[in-house]
Amino acid sequence: ATRSVILGTxxxxxxxxxxxxxxxxxxxTSDEWITERTGIxxxxxxxxxxxxGTLAIDAANRALEAAGLAGSDIDLIVLATATPDHTFxxxxxxxQSAIGMTGGIAFxxxxxxxxxxxxxxxxxxxxxxxxxxxxxxxxxxxxxRILDWEDRGTCVLFGDGAGxxxxxxxxxxxxxxxxxxxxxxxxxxxxxxxxxxxVDGGPSTTGTVxxxxxxxxxxFRHAVVNLAEVMEQVLHRxxxxxxxxxxVVPHQANARILDATARKLGLPPEKVVVTVDQHANTSAASVxxxxxxxxxxxxxxxxxxxxxEAMGGGLTWGAAVIRY
Ligand code: ACO
Numbered sequence: 221a222t223r224s225v226i227l228g229t230x231x232x233x234x235x236x237x238x239x240x241x242x243x244x245x246x247x248x249t250s251d252e253w254i255t256e257r258t259g260i261x262x263x264x265x266x267x268x269x270x271x272x273g274t275l276a277i278d279a280a281n282r283a284l285e286a287a288g289l290a291g292s293d294i295d296l297i298v299l300a301t302a303t304p305d306h307t308f309x310x311x312x313x314x315x316q317s318a319i320g321m322t323g324g325i326a327f328x329x330x331x332x333x334x335x336x337x338x339x340x341x342x343x344x345x346x347x348x349x350x351x352x353x354x355x356x357x358x359x360x361x362x363x364x365r366i367l368d369w370e371d372r373g374t375c376v377l378f379g380d381g382a383g384x385x386x387x388x389x390x391x392x393x394x395x396x397x398x399x400x401x402x403x404x405x406x407x408x409x410x411x412x413x414x415x416x417x418x419v420d421g422g423p424s425t426t427g428t429v430x431x432x433x434x435x436x437x438x439x440f441r442h443a444v445v446n447l448a449e450v451m452e453q454v455l456h457r458x459x460x461x462x463x464x465x466x467x468v469v470p471h472q473a474n475a476r477i478l479d480a481t482a483r484k485l486g487l488p489p490e491k492v493v494v495t496v497d498q499h500a501n502t503s504a505a506s507v508x509x510x511x512x513x514x515x516x517x518x519x520x521x522x523x524x525x526x527x528x529e530a531m532g533g534g535l536t537w538g539a540a541v542i543r544y
Pocket of ligand 1: 248249250253254257258333372373374376377417434435436437438439440443471472473474477501531532533
Protein backbone atom coordinates (compact mmCIF):
# COMPACT_ATOMS: atom_id res chain seq x y z
CA ALA A 221 0.00 0.00 0.00
CA THR A 222 1.14 3.59 -0.49
CA ARG A 223 1.56 5.83 2.51
CA SER A 224 2.04 9.61 2.88
CA VAL A 225 5.37 10.35 4.55
CA ILE A 226 6.71 13.62 5.95
CA LEU A 227 9.65 14.73 3.78
CA GLY A 228 10.29 18.07 5.50
CA THR A 229 8.91 20.55 8.03
CA UNK A 230 9.12 24.34 8.35
CA UNK A 231 7.65 27.19 10.35
CA UNK A 232 7.58 30.97 10.61
CA UNK A 233 6.80 33.52 13.30
CA UNK A 234 6.25 37.28 13.15
CA UNK A 235 9.34 39.17 14.30
CA UNK A 236 7.56 40.97 17.17
CA UNK A 237 7.47 38.91 20.38
CA UNK A 238 5.27 40.14 23.24
CA UNK A 239 5.68 39.01 26.87
CA UNK A 240 2.86 38.79 29.42
CA UNK A 241 4.30 41.80 31.24
CA UNK A 242 4.26 43.86 28.02
CA UNK A 243 0.66 42.80 27.39
CA UNK A 244 -0.27 43.86 30.94
CA UNK A 245 0.69 47.44 30.02
CA UNK A 246 -2.42 47.71 27.80
CA UNK A 247 -4.68 44.86 29.02
CA UNK A 248 -6.04 44.49 32.59
CA THR A 249 -4.09 41.29 33.32
CA SER A 250 -0.84 40.06 34.86
CA ASP A 251 2.03 37.70 34.08
CA GLU A 252 1.05 35.73 37.18
CA TRP A 253 -2.60 35.18 36.06
CA ILE A 254 -1.68 34.20 32.50
CA THR A 255 1.16 31.88 33.55
CA GLU A 256 -0.84 30.13 36.24
CA ARG A 257 -4.00 29.61 34.16
CA THR A 258 -2.42 28.88 30.76
CA GLY A 259 1.37 28.35 30.91
CA ILE A 260 1.73 31.08 28.25
CA UNK A 261 4.74 33.43 28.58
CA UNK A 262 5.12 34.91 25.09
CA UNK A 263 3.24 35.25 21.80
CA UNK A 264 4.32 36.64 18.43
CA UNK A 265 2.14 39.37 16.94
CA UNK A 266 2.14 40.13 13.21
CA UNK A 267 3.07 43.60 11.95
CA UNK A 268 0.69 45.08 9.33
CA UNK A 269 2.88 43.79 6.45
CA UNK A 270 3.05 40.29 7.95
CA UNK A 271 -0.06 38.34 6.98
CA UNK A 272 -1.31 34.76 7.13
CA GLY A 273 -0.11 34.51 3.52
CA THR A 274 3.43 35.80 4.10
CA LEU A 275 3.88 33.58 7.18
CA ALA A 276 2.55 30.59 5.22
CA ILE A 277 4.96 31.29 2.35
CA ASP A 278 7.95 31.49 4.75
CA ALA A 279 6.94 28.25 6.49
CA ALA A 280 6.36 26.53 3.13
CA ASN A 281 9.77 27.59 1.79
CA ARG A 282 11.49 26.26 4.93
CA ALA A 283 9.63 22.94 4.65
CA LEU A 284 10.59 22.67 0.96
CA GLU A 285 14.23 23.39 1.81
CA ALA A 286 14.19 20.72 4.54
CA ALA A 287 12.69 18.24 2.03
CA GLY A 288 15.25 19.22 -0.64
CA LEU A 289 12.46 20.06 -3.07
CA ALA A 290 11.39 23.05 -5.16
CA GLY A 291 7.90 24.54 -5.41
CA SER A 292 7.58 23.04 -8.88
CA ASP A 293 7.84 19.55 -7.31
CA ILE A 294 4.56 20.10 -5.43
CA ASP A 295 1.17 19.35 -6.99
CA LEU A 296 -1.18 19.89 -4.03
CA ILE A 297 -1.43 22.63 -1.37
CA VAL A 298 -3.93 22.32 1.47
CA LEU A 299 -3.80 25.33 3.80
CA ALA A 300 -5.68 25.46 7.09
CA THR A 301 -6.65 28.89 8.38
CA ALA A 302 -9.47 30.81 10.03
CA THR A 303 -7.76 34.13 9.25
CA PRO A 304 -7.22 34.16 5.47
CA ASP A 305 -5.64 37.17 3.74
CA HIS A 306 -8.88 37.70 1.79
CA THR A 307 -12.40 36.28 1.93
CA PHE A 308 -11.40 34.82 -1.44
CA UNK A 309 -9.34 33.54 -3.20
CA UNK A 310 -7.88 30.90 -0.90
CA UNK A 311 -4.60 31.88 0.77
CA UNK A 312 -3.26 28.55 -0.59
CA UNK A 313 -3.24 30.11 -4.07
CA UNK A 314 -0.99 32.94 -2.80
CA UNK A 315 1.46 30.36 -1.51
CA GLN A 316 1.18 28.51 -4.82
CA SER A 317 2.26 31.49 -6.91
CA ALA A 318 4.98 32.54 -4.40
CA ILE A 319 6.70 29.15 -4.49
CA GLY A 320 6.62 28.98 -8.29
CA MET A 321 4.05 26.23 -8.64
CA THR A 322 1.92 26.86 -11.73
CA GLY A 323 -0.18 23.68 -11.89
CA GLY A 324 -1.86 21.27 -9.54
CA ILE A 325 -4.41 21.96 -6.80
CA ALA A 326 -4.51 24.62 -4.06
CA PHE A 327 -7.27 25.33 -1.55
CA UNK A 328 -7.95 26.31 2.09
CA UNK A 329 -9.76 24.34 4.76
CA UNK A 330 -11.56 25.88 7.73
CA UNK A 331 -11.55 23.94 10.98
CA UNK A 332 -9.97 26.59 13.22
CA UNK A 333 -7.61 25.03 15.80
CA UNK A 334 -8.18 21.53 14.30
CA UNK A 335 -7.43 22.91 10.86
CA UNK A 336 -4.02 21.29 10.46
CA UNK A 337 -5.39 17.84 11.38
CA UNK A 338 -8.18 18.33 8.83
CA UNK A 339 -5.75 19.55 6.16
CA UNK A 340 -3.32 16.68 6.83
CA UNK A 341 -6.09 14.11 6.62
CA UNK A 342 -7.49 15.58 3.38
CA UNK A 343 -4.03 15.79 1.76
CA UNK A 344 -3.18 12.23 2.86
CA UNK A 345 -6.43 10.91 1.33
CA UNK A 346 -5.88 12.82 -1.91
CA UNK A 347 -2.30 11.60 -2.31
CA UNK A 348 -3.25 7.99 -1.62
CA UNK A 349 -6.09 8.15 -4.16
CA UNK A 350 -3.76 9.43 -6.88
CA UNK A 351 -4.74 13.11 -7.00
CA UNK A 352 -1.15 14.20 -6.48
CA UNK A 353 2.27 12.90 -5.56
CA UNK A 354 3.70 15.61 -3.32
CA UNK A 355 1.72 17.94 -1.06
CA UNK A 356 2.36 20.99 1.08
CA UNK A 357 0.14 20.97 4.14
CA UNK A 358 0.14 24.31 5.94
CA UNK A 359 -1.43 25.78 9.05
CA UNK A 360 -1.18 29.58 9.16
CA UNK A 361 -2.95 32.22 11.24
CA UNK A 362 -2.96 35.85 12.29
CA UNK A 363 -5.44 35.56 15.16
CA UNK A 364 -4.22 38.92 16.53
CA ARG A 365 -6.38 40.51 13.79
CA ILE A 366 -9.62 38.95 15.11
CA LEU A 367 -9.01 39.36 18.85
CA ASP A 368 -11.06 41.72 20.99
CA TRP A 369 -8.23 43.48 22.80
CA GLU A 370 -10.80 44.69 25.38
CA ASP A 371 -11.66 41.07 26.33
CA ARG A 372 -8.90 39.91 28.66
CA GLY A 373 -10.45 36.43 28.82
CA THR A 374 -9.48 35.75 25.18
CA CYS A 375 -6.86 38.24 23.94
CA VAL A 376 -4.09 36.96 26.22
CA LEU A 377 -4.42 33.39 24.89
CA PHE A 378 -3.53 33.69 21.20
CA GLY A 379 -0.58 34.43 18.93
CA ASP A 380 0.32 34.45 15.22
CA GLY A 381 2.45 32.02 13.20
CA ALA A 382 2.62 29.31 10.56
CA GLY A 383 3.86 25.75 10.14
CA UNK A 384 4.13 23.46 7.12
CA UNK A 385 4.98 19.91 6.15
CA UNK A 386 5.84 18.41 2.76
CA UNK A 387 4.24 15.03 2.15
CA UNK A 388 5.37 12.45 -0.42
CA UNK A 389 4.31 8.87 -1.14
CA UNK A 390 6.19 5.70 -0.18
CA UNK A 391 5.25 2.03 -0.39
CA UNK A 392 4.84 0.08 2.85
CA UNK A 393 3.41 -3.32 3.75
CA UNK A 394 -0.23 -3.09 4.86
CA UNK A 395 -0.47 -2.64 8.64
CA UNK A 396 3.30 -2.29 9.13
CA UNK A 397 3.41 0.28 11.91
CA UNK A 398 7.24 0.27 11.90
CA UNK A 399 7.37 1.67 8.34
CA UNK A 400 7.35 5.45 7.94
CA UNK A 401 4.29 7.51 7.15
CA UNK A 402 0.84 8.58 8.29
CA UNK A 403 -0.56 5.39 9.85
CA UNK A 404 -4.08 6.67 10.46
CA UNK A 405 -6.11 9.83 10.96
CA UNK A 406 -9.47 10.50 12.60
CA UNK A 407 -11.61 13.65 12.41
CA UNK A 408 -14.72 14.68 14.34
CA UNK A 409 -17.15 17.62 14.37
CA UNK A 410 -20.15 18.51 16.52
CA UNK A 411 -21.83 21.72 15.36
CA UNK A 412 -24.18 21.85 18.36
CA UNK A 413 -21.35 23.55 20.24
CA UNK A 414 -21.06 26.54 17.89
CA UNK A 415 -21.56 29.09 20.67
CA UNK A 416 -18.67 27.87 22.82
CA UNK A 417 -16.07 29.29 20.44
CA UNK A 418 -16.85 31.41 17.37
CA VAL A 419 -16.24 34.72 15.62
CA ASP A 420 -19.14 37.19 15.79
CA GLY A 421 -18.82 38.36 12.18
CA GLY A 422 -18.42 37.12 8.63
CA PRO A 423 -19.11 38.02 4.98
CA SER A 424 -22.60 36.50 4.87
CA THR A 425 -23.90 37.55 8.29
CA THR A 426 -22.62 40.94 9.44
CA GLY A 427 -20.42 41.85 6.50
CA THR A 428 -17.64 42.45 9.04
CA VAL A 429 -14.63 40.36 10.02
CA UNK A 430 -15.75 39.99 13.65
CA UNK A 431 -13.97 39.09 16.89
CA UNK A 432 -13.30 35.83 18.75
CA UNK A 433 -15.87 34.90 21.42
CA UNK A 434 -15.28 32.01 23.80
CA UNK A 435 -16.78 30.26 26.82
CA UNK A 436 -13.37 29.21 28.17
CA UNK A 437 -14.46 26.88 30.94
CA UNK A 438 -16.77 24.81 28.72
CA UNK A 439 -14.17 24.64 25.93
CA PHE A 440 -11.67 23.36 28.48
CA ARG A 441 -14.03 20.61 29.67
CA HIS A 442 -14.82 19.39 26.12
CA ALA A 443 -11.14 19.56 25.10
CA VAL A 444 -9.88 17.14 27.75
CA VAL A 445 -12.65 14.57 27.13
CA ASN A 446 -12.61 14.76 23.30
CA LEU A 447 -8.83 14.76 22.92
CA ALA A 448 -8.28 11.77 25.20
CA GLU A 449 -11.09 9.91 23.40
CA VAL A 450 -9.82 10.53 19.85
CA MET A 451 -6.24 9.60 20.82
CA GLU A 452 -7.46 6.34 22.33
CA GLN A 453 -9.52 5.72 19.18
CA VAL A 454 -6.56 6.03 16.76
CA LEU A 455 -4.16 4.03 18.96
CA HIS A 456 -6.71 1.25 19.46
CA ARG A 457 -7.31 1.02 15.69
CA UNK A 458 -3.59 0.32 15.18
CA UNK A 459 -3.30 -2.10 18.10
CA UNK A 460 -0.98 0.36 19.88
CA UNK A 461 -1.05 1.79 23.41
CA UNK A 462 0.16 5.05 24.89
CA UNK A 463 3.37 3.20 25.88
CA UNK A 464 4.26 2.93 22.15
CA UNK A 465 4.18 6.72 21.66
CA UNK A 466 7.50 8.57 21.46
CA UNK A 467 5.98 12.06 21.18
CA VAL A 468 2.56 13.64 21.41
CA VAL A 469 2.47 16.82 19.34
CA PRO A 470 -0.68 18.48 20.63
CA HIS A 471 -2.52 21.60 19.67
CA GLN A 472 -0.98 24.25 21.94
CA ALA A 473 -3.97 25.92 23.57
CA ASN A 474 -3.16 25.78 27.20
CA ALA A 475 -0.63 23.94 29.42
CA ARG A 476 -3.43 22.77 31.72
CA ILE A 477 -5.28 21.09 28.83
CA LEU A 478 -2.01 19.38 27.80
CA ASP A 479 -1.36 18.16 31.37
CA ALA A 480 -4.92 16.94 31.93
CA THR A 481 -5.04 15.10 28.58
CA ALA A 482 -1.64 13.43 29.16
CA ARG A 483 -2.73 12.34 32.63
CA LYS A 484 -5.99 10.86 31.28
CA LEU A 485 -3.97 8.72 28.82
CA GLY A 486 -1.31 7.78 31.37
CA LEU A 487 1.38 9.55 29.32
CA PRO A 488 4.45 10.97 31.08
CA PRO A 489 4.71 14.76 30.55
CA GLU A 490 8.24 14.27 29.07
CA LYS A 491 6.61 12.77 25.96
CA VAL A 492 4.51 15.85 25.24
CA VAL A 493 5.93 18.57 22.98
CA VAL A 494 5.11 21.90 24.66
CA THR A 495 5.59 25.22 22.87
CA VAL A 496 2.53 27.06 24.23
CA ASP A 497 4.81 28.96 26.63
CA GLN A 498 6.67 30.53 23.68
CA HIS A 499 3.94 30.83 21.00
CA ALA A 500 0.58 30.85 22.88
CA ASN A 501 -2.35 29.43 20.88
CA THR A 502 -1.71 29.91 17.15
CA SER A 503 -4.83 27.95 16.12
CA ALA A 504 -4.25 25.95 12.90
CA ALA A 505 -0.53 26.81 12.99
CA SER A 506 0.13 25.36 16.42
CA VAL A 507 0.57 21.65 15.61
CA UNK A 508 2.93 22.08 12.62
CA UNK A 509 4.79 24.87 14.49
CA UNK A 510 5.32 22.55 17.48
CA UNK A 511 6.27 19.68 15.16
CA UNK A 512 8.87 21.77 13.31
CA UNK A 513 10.27 23.12 16.60
CA UNK A 514 10.76 19.59 18.01
CA UNK A 515 12.21 18.28 14.71
CA UNK A 516 14.72 21.13 14.47
CA UNK A 517 15.83 20.96 18.14
CA UNK A 518 16.43 17.21 17.77
CA UNK A 519 13.71 15.91 20.08
CA UNK A 520 11.82 14.18 17.25
CA UNK A 521 13.99 11.63 15.41
CA UNK A 522 13.43 9.55 12.28
CA UNK A 523 11.42 6.45 13.20
CA UNK A 524 9.68 8.02 16.22
CA UNK A 525 5.98 7.31 16.68
CA UNK A 526 4.08 10.61 16.86
CA UNK A 527 0.51 11.35 17.80
CA UNK A 528 -0.81 14.72 16.62
CA GLU A 529 -4.06 16.00 18.12
CA ALA A 530 -6.19 19.16 18.19
CA MET A 531 -9.58 20.55 19.10
CA GLY A 532 -11.14 23.86 18.15
CA GLY A 533 -14.22 25.87 17.26
CA GLY A 534 -17.12 23.99 15.71
CA LEU A 535 -16.47 22.07 17.78
CA THR A 536 -14.05 20.12 15.62
CA TRP A 537 -11.31 17.74 16.73
CA GLY A 538 -9.03 15.05 15.43
CA ALA A 539 -5.83 13.03 15.74
CA ALA A 540 -3.20 11.45 13.51
CA VAL A 541 -0.63 8.73 14.17
CA ILE A 542 2.60 9.13 12.21
CA ARG A 543 5.81 7.09 12.04
CA TYR A 544 8.15 10.02 11.44
N1 ACO B 1 -6.18 38.37 33.47
C1 ACO B 1 -6.64 38.47 34.72
N2 ACO B 1 -7.84 38.01 35.11
C2 ACO B 1 -8.60 37.42 34.18
C3 ACO B 1 -8.18 37.28 32.85
C4 ACO B 1 -6.91 37.78 32.51
N3 ACO B 1 -6.40 37.68 31.27
N4 ACO B 1 -9.13 36.65 32.16
C5 ACO B 1 -10.13 36.39 33.01
N5 ACO B 1 -9.81 36.86 34.24
C6 ACO B 1 -10.59 36.78 35.47
C7 ACO B 1 -12.07 36.70 35.20
O1 ACO B 1 -12.61 37.99 35.03
C8 ACO B 1 -12.56 36.03 36.44
O2 ACO B 1 -12.65 37.00 37.49
P1 ACO B 1 -13.88 36.98 38.50
O3 ACO B 1 -13.79 35.66 39.20
O4 ACO B 1 -13.58 38.16 39.35
O5 ACO B 1 -15.09 37.12 37.64
C9 ACO B 1 -11.45 35.08 36.82
O6 ACO B 1 -10.28 35.55 36.13
C10 ACO B 1 -11.75 33.65 36.40
O7 ACO B 1 -12.20 33.64 35.05
P2 ACO B 1 -12.54 32.33 34.29
O8 ACO B 1 -12.82 32.65 32.87
O9 ACO B 1 -13.57 31.56 35.05
O10 ACO B 1 -11.13 31.60 34.41
P3 ACO B 1 -10.73 30.10 34.12
O11 ACO B 1 -10.12 29.53 35.32
O12 ACO B 1 -11.80 29.34 33.42
O13 ACO B 1 -9.54 30.31 33.08
C11 ACO B 1 -9.18 30.14 30.71
C12 ACO B 1 -9.81 30.92 31.84
C13 ACO B 1 -7.67 30.23 30.89
C14 ACO B 1 -9.58 30.78 29.41
C15 ACO B 1 -9.63 28.68 30.78
O14 ACO B 1 -11.00 28.60 30.85
C16 ACO B 1 -9.16 27.92 29.59
O15 ACO B 1 -7.99 27.66 29.43
N6 ACO B 1 -10.07 27.46 28.71
C17 ACO B 1 -9.72 26.78 27.50
C18 ACO B 1 -9.89 27.74 26.40
C19 ACO B 1 -8.93 27.55 25.29
O16 ACO B 1 -7.80 27.16 25.43
N7 ACO B 1 -9.39 27.87 24.12
C20 ACO B 1 -8.58 27.86 22.98
C21 ACO B 1 -9.32 27.48 21.77
S1 ACO B 1 -9.98 25.88 21.93
C22 ACO B 1 -8.73 24.93 21.97
O17 ACO B 1 -7.79 25.24 21.33
C23 ACO B 1 -8.77 23.69 22.75
